Amino acid sequence: MAILVTGGLGYVGSHAVKALIERGEHVVNLDNLSYGHLEAACGSKVVIGDIGDRDLLRKIFATHDIDSVMHFAAFKDVGESVVDPQKYFLNNLANSLAMLEVMLEFGIRMMIFSSSAAIFGEPEVVPITENHPKSPTNPYGRSKLQIEEVLAEYSRAYGLRSIWMRYFNAAGADPSGLIGEDHKPEFHLIPLVLEAALGKRESIKIFGNDWKTPDGTCIRDYIHVNDLAQAHLLGLDALRKGKETTAYNLGNGNGYSVKEVIEVAREVTGKNIKAEEVERREGDPAVLVASSEKIISDLGFQPKFPDLKTIIETAWNWHKNHPDGY
Numbered sequence: 001m002a003i004l005v006t007g008g009l010g011y012v013g014s015h016a017v018k019a020l021i022e023r024g025e026h027v028v029n030l031d032n033l034s035y036g037h038l039e040a041a042c043g044s045k046v047v048i049g050d051i052g053d054r055d056l057l058r059k060i061f062a063t064h065d066i067d068s069v070m071h072f073a074a075f076k077d078v079g080e081s082v083v084d085p086q087k088y089f090l091n092n093l094a095n096s097l098a099m100l101e102v103m104l105e106f107g108i109r110m111m112i113f114s115s116s117a118a119i120f121g122e123p124e125v126v127p128i129t130e131n132h133p134k135s136p137t138n139p140y141g142r143s144k145l146q147i148e149e150v151l152a153e154y155s156r157a158y159g160l161r162s163i164w165m166r167y168f169n170a171a172g173a174d175p176s177g178l179i180g181e182d183h184k185p186e187f188h189l190i191p192l193v194l195e196a197a198l199g200k201r202e203s204i205k206i207f208g209n210d211w212k213t214p215d216g217t218c219i220r221d222y223i224h225v226n227d228l229a230q231a232h233l234l235g236l237d238a239l240r241k242g243k244e245t246t247a248y249n250l251g252n253g254n255g256y257s258v259k260e261v262i263e264v265a266r267e268v269t270g271k272n273i274k275a276e277e278v279e280r281r282e283g284d285p286a287v288l289v290a291s292s293e294k295i296i297s298d299l300g301f302q303p304k305f306p307d308l309k310t311i312i313e314t315a316w317n318w319h320k321n322h323p324d325g326y
């Protein structure tokens with residue numbers, strides 16, 4: 001039995017692939033290398049190609065005894081999605097539809113889907129539970145919500161069961177130091193702060209100091225990438241035991257402000273990271289904090305790295321040993 005992982009050479013995907021391989025799963029890792037890294041394969045069988053390539057998918061499903069798909073492959077730059085929505089709807093939505101079509105053709109009826117906190121938009125209440133109203137504020141978030149909606153219908157009509165993992169802020173790196181976060185261009189807070197600690201950038205910009213939060217900077221819920229990987233494995237086990245389609249929010253339930261993140265990074269790195277306060281970034285919600293009670297009670301999810309300091313320590317371990325990425 002094998003599992004198809006899409007986007008398994010990317011940041012979250014590669015950490016899940018490593019966890020799957022470590023417990024003896026046979027992984028076929030489909031990635032088009034648009035953002036992935038071959039060095040992150042972790043012993044999986046890599047196939048270079050596109051999730052929208054129906055013939056390639058048919059070949060993969062005909063060759064390997066695949067029971068399920070973990071679907072990470074997607075574009076995820078929120079700002080870019082506003083400027084070029086077509087890129088997001090074609091890749092994230094249309095290509096996912098193509099893949100689902102071939103899955104149904106081959107009778108493959110289990111999927112773990114990488115969704116996002118971006119489906120909620122500006123929250124009405126925090127912590128955010130699974131049934132919080134969905135109102136994405138950008139095409140990226142909308143593309144993720146649309147796939148959830150498609151998956152709900154396919155579950156009802158075709159019995160294709162899926163679990164939607166809605167990540168809040170994925171962060172950290174595998175403690176082995178073998179794989180980590182390497183986005184080009186980088187726009188996420190923690191890697192940018194660590195690049196400033198490495199002297200690769202002069203300072204970190206704080207986007208807004210007048211938000212309605214205790215220190216005026218935005219609050220986010222950071223979750224270790226290995227904990228996300230663990231959640232995916234629990235989801236896969238549950239689907240294999242017959243679990244019905246459902247969604248889980250994935251965070252730690254603790255919010256940290258941008259200033260707090262920078263402070264913890266100073267402590268971890270021992271570097272005086274320079275920060276400058278600039279204008280707000282358009283489209284940022286003030287506070288995003290998850291309630292992950294549902295996955296804790298349904299699947300026994302237990303984060304191994306819940307505190308921010310450990311998350312940043314593992315990220316720092318990766319960044320200082322790979323200052324230029326892979």
Ligand code: UFG
Binds near residue numbers: 117168205
């Ligand atoms: N930030 C800064 N300076 C920077 C970069 C970020 O102050 O140079 C701030 C942002 O304004 C935000 C926080 O740091 O308040 C975290 O920003 P990230 O870019 O690291 O992450 P986001 O919260 O914007 O994005 C995350 C996921 C996205 C998802 C989004 C949902 O990475 O995939 O949450 O809103 F779409």
